[in-house]
Amino acid sequence: MKKFIVSLVxxxxxxxxxxxxxxxxxxxxxxxxKGEQAAMFAMMxxxxxxxxxxxxxxxxxxxGGMGPKGDIITKGNEKMTYMVMHSKKTVYKMDSKKExxxxxxxxxxxxxxxxxxYNCTKYLVKFPKTEKAEIYQYMWCSTDIKIQKPxxxxxxxxxxxxxxxxxxxxxQYITITAMGTTMAINQEMTLDxxxxxxxxxxxxxxxxxxxxxxxxxxxxxx
Numbered sequence: 001m002k003k004f005i006v007s008l009v010x011x012x013x014x015x016x017x018x019x020x021x022x023x024x025x026x027x028x029x030x031x032x033x034k035g036e037q038a039a040m041f042a043m044m045x046x047x048x049x050x051x052x053x054x055x056x057x058x059x060x061x062x063x064g065g066m067g068p069k070g071d072i073i074t075k076g077n078e079k080m081t082y083m084v085m086h087s088k089k090t091v092y093k094m095d096s097k098k099e100x101x102x103x104x105x106x107x108x109x110x111x112x113x114x115x116x117x118y119n120c121t122k123y124l125v126k127f128p129k130t131e132k133a134e135i136y137q138y139m140w141c142s143t144d145i146k147i148q149k150p151x152x153x154x155x156x157x158x159x160x161x162x163x164x165x166x167x168x169x170x171x172q173y174i175t176i177t178a179m180g181t182t183m184a185i186n187q188e189m190t191l192d193x194x195x196x197x198x199x200x201x202x203x204x205x206x207x208x209x210x211x212x213x214x215x216x217x218x219x220x221x222x
Contacts, residue, residue: 023147027051028193029170035186045187057204073204082206083215091206092215103128107162110138115168116191118142123163137172141165147194167191 028050047064056076062069070085083092110122120140127135145166170189175182 023196024054024198025052025196026193026199027053027147027191027195029189030192032188032190033185034188035184045185048192049189052199052203054199054201054204059199059203071203073206075204075206084206084210086207089207089210091210091212093212094215104162105160107160113140115140115142118144118168120168121165125160125163132177134175135172137170139163139167139171140169142168145194 030048031046033045044066046062050061052059058074060072070083072083074081081094106126108124110124112121120142123139125137125139141163143165147166168191172187175184
């Protein structure tokens with residue numbers, strides 16, 4: 001089960017790479033797990049996520065849940081992403097330059113709705129299926145939020161060049177195969193907070209005294 005959670009977090013946020021945004025500050029989303037096994041998954045999955053942006057650097061922090069606790073830091077100039085596990089004093093390196101350029105999703109516009117007081121356009125986004133994961137999601141995006149989105153590479157699920165406006169709500173349907181087991185989950189992410197207070201630059205520094213290893217799910221779970 002923990003292996004599944006690691007795979008799910010990986011599928012959701014490891015796509016971080018170079019940011020090229022003008023916005024600096026914090027963007028937070030609430031996360032709600034839905035579906036037949038919602039009660040079980042809700043205890044294990046994060047209850048919220050915070051995205052901190054400064055210059056070309058980004059930090060994603062998942063809050064709550066039973067998954068490995070750490071910060072995912074992207075150094076835009078390096079085109080490198082790190083998972084910093086403070087409890088283990090270990091940094092897992094994820095080199096985006098070694099990754100293949102992902103195939104573009106299929107995006108379909110499905111009308112307009114009002115979500116949390118924002119005028120939104122609703123989109124259906126279907127991502128190319130991989131050996132480990134199958135993902136599609138509905139997105140409600142608003143042009144009322146005057147924040148320049150990060151580059152599409154910043155997060156392959158949240159910021160898409162085919163989608164106009166900033167994501168206010170995302171309803172994700174994720175199927176992941178790990179260790180011979182296939183599990184499905186439905187999670188809803190809703191915009192909770194936007195702050196233009198610049199985060200401290202020290203948040204994005206990789207601790208020099210931590211051990212550095214290449215990212216591997218097996219070693220992460222030990």
